[in-house]
Amino acid sequence: MTKIGVVFGGQGSQYENMGKVFLNHSKTKYIYEEISEYKKIILNGDLEELSRTENLQPIMLAFQISALEFLKTNDNIVATCGLSLGEYASLVLAGSLPYKDALSLVKIRGSLMQDESQKYDTKMLAILNKNEDEVKNLIINFSYPDEIHISNINSPKQVVVAGDTKKIDFFKEYMTERKIRAIEMKVSGAFHTSFMENAGKKYFEKLKEIKFEKPKIDYYLNLTGKKYSEEDLRIVLSKHIYNPVRLFDDIKNMIDSGVDKIVEIGPGSVISNIIRKNFKEVQVISLKNEEEIIKG
Numbered sequence: 001m002t003k004i005g006v007v008f009g010g011q012g013s014q015y016e017n018m019g020k021v022f023l024n025h026s027k028t029k030y031i032y033e034e035i036s037e038y039k040k041i042i043l044n045g046d047l048e049e050l051s052r053t054e055n056l057q058p059i060m061l062a063f064q065i066s067a068l069e070f071l072k073t074n075d076n077i078v079a080t081c082g083l084s085l086g087e088y089a090s091l092v093l094a095g096s097l098p099y100k101d102a103l104s105l106v107k108i109r110g111s112l113m114q115d116e117s118q119k120y121d122t123k124m125l126a127i128l129n130k131n132e133d134e135v136k137n138l139i140i141n142f143s144y145p146d147e148i149h150i151s152n153i154n155s156p157k158q159v160v161v162a163g164d165t166k167k168i169d170f171f172k173e174y175m176t177e178r179k180i181r182a183i184e185m186k187v188s189g190a191f192h193t194s195f196m197e198n199a200g201k202k203y204f205e206k207l208k209e210i211k212f213e214k215p216k217i218d219y220y221l222n223l224t225g226k227k228y229s230e231e232d233l234r235i236v237l238s239k240h241i242y243n244p245v246r247l248f249d250d251i252k253n254m255i256d257s258g259v260d261k262i263v264e265i266g267p268g269s270v271i272s273n274i275i276r277k278n279f280k281e282v283q284v285i286s287l288k289n290e291e292e293i294i295k296g
Contacts (some may be wrong), residue, residue: 002283004069005079005259006093007251008064008086013058013268013288016047019063021290023068028066033061034103038117049152051186053117057085057110058103060267064089065099067265079113079259081220081250084152084192085109087240092213096233101210113241116199117189123168124151124160124185127175131156142174149193152245155274162190184242196242204238225249227257248274255279263287 019042022028032039035058041049042059050056064086071077082090088106091097097105127135132153134253137159139148147167152160161171176184189195212233219228223236225246251262251274261283264272287293 001080002076002261003259004076005081005251005254005262006077006090007080007262007264007271008082008089009264009266009268009271010083010085010245011051011053011060011191012185013266013270014047014050014056014060015267015289016045016050016188017042018050018267018288019059019066021294022063022066024252025066025294027069031062031066031099031103034100035059035107052114053187053189053191054107054110054114057106057113060085061088061103061106063267063290064265065092065102067287068093070293071263076261077217079218079220079254079257080256081247082222083154083247084222084240084245086265087222089265090219091212091215091233094217094219095208096212096215096219097278105206105210109203109241112199112202113191113196116196117191120195121165121191122132122190122195123165124162124187124190125168125172125175126154126158126160126183126185128181128183129157130159130180132159135159135161138174138180139180141172144170149190149195150191150244151192153186153248154245154270155248155278157277158274160185163191164190164194190242192245194242194244200238200241203241204234207238210234218254219275220250220254222246222250226253247271248278251275255282261285265293 023032080090080093088102148163151162222245264286266288269286271286
């Protein structure tokens with residue numbers, strides 16, 4: 001039997017009118033009733049407005065939860081993980097968190113992260129064709145080693161760093177001098193770094209009010225890169241905001257456990273591309289937009 005893992009993307013691949021089809025679809029409009037205050041942005045907002053994390057987090061999560069209504073392979077889904085925000089769709093799929101609670105939480109999460117990001121002038125930068133240890137060495141030898149932070153370990157060839165905008169600009173020049181490719185991310189803050197610690201601690205107080213159920217399928221944590229094993233999810237999800245996302249470890253451990261087909265629910269196909277490059281034996285399907293999701 002094919003063992004399917006479902007992975008959910010994070011911020012950075014959004015597009016204008018994302019969720020417009022789901023908004024009024026008979027199968028999914030009930031989900032969008034929970035985020036009705038964002039309807040105008042979904043229908044008429046520009047990419048800049050959509051990309052503000054306080055708007056993007058609930059809009060993208062509603063998109064991802066809606067996609068679950070169209071998955072035709074539910075019986076074979078044995079595992080799930082998500083990239084940053086995508087972890088909340090994983091929690092819904094795993095049966096740990098009702099969709100209403102998930103959407104309510106990310107509204108708070110997005111607002112806290114946006115508020116915190118506005119205190120600083122920061123950027124995120126994806127470093128390509130370097131692994132975590134190599135990026136750490138580059139940071140150590142940089143002029144401002146304490147001001148560049150690893151925020152995402154997406155693969156052995158893609159590590160994201162974040163920091164003060166000027167320092168990130170200098171770091172990008174430092175990469176260019178060494179003929180290392182680096183791409184700026186379309187996000188509005190230095191997420192998953194110490195810049196977000198205050199937001200994470202405030203978020204923990206909100207998480208205390210939420211009851212999490214034990215996952216019904218294997219669920220992999222961004223914080224550790226490992227399968228859930230009775231951790232307190234309130235602590236995990238609050239620390240997740242200001243600690244690196246270990247996506248590649250999640251995927252590797254999922255595949256090592258026997259998953260041989262992965263469905264990425266977007267937007268975008270960043271994770272699918274990572275899997276195809278690093279796990280050639282695994283079948284990968286990328287569902288990037290409403291039309292692809294509805295067709296299945």
